[in-house]
Amino acid sequence: MTDSNSALMLLSGAEEARLSDMLAVAHETLAKLSADAAPLATVEESTELGELKARAVNCARDIDAWRHDLTDPLNAQIKQLIALVAPILEELRDFDRLCQTRLLAFTRTQAAAAETARQMTEHFEATETNPFAPAPIVATRGVKTDSGTTSIRKTVDRELIASAVEAGVREIPGVRIWQEWRFEVESAKDVPEQYRSESMPTRGRRK
16 A cells, blocks of 8 residues: 555545545646647747646645645644653653663673783782682791791781772682671661660669
């Protein structure tokens, strides 16, 4: 089905009949104008061509007016529908942009953490050391000096472990990693009733 046939299905019988009449007049006028394209030779030919020109202008005006009668109300409804949903569409687009920005930032953070962990792993493998492995405290043989006996102990490097956790490492043999929540009451009167409990007032002893 062509676009013209689809458009005709939207018309009522009277609208279609009116359009058919206007198109017939337009086609007839165009046929007369194109029948003889020779230069004008007489006043009569000039007069006849002027009448055909006026007839063509009237046909165009009538068809355009008929079109506006049908499309102007539809265009007004379209504008109203667009205005109806425009605010929520704009909010959704803003929300989408915000989500995209946050997701991109998270992806970059994860990539940076993964790269840091990779570099640290490569460094440890290259040096054949692993500071994340459990390092029990082992006393070595004492070394005697003039001031007494000195022993050397190997301990866990907590700062190095903390740096690894901040970089994204979540599993270290011999180390338990967890998230600890802390809170501080800033305004007791604003705390909801469900988070309150009763307590007995304490009286001071008179002297």
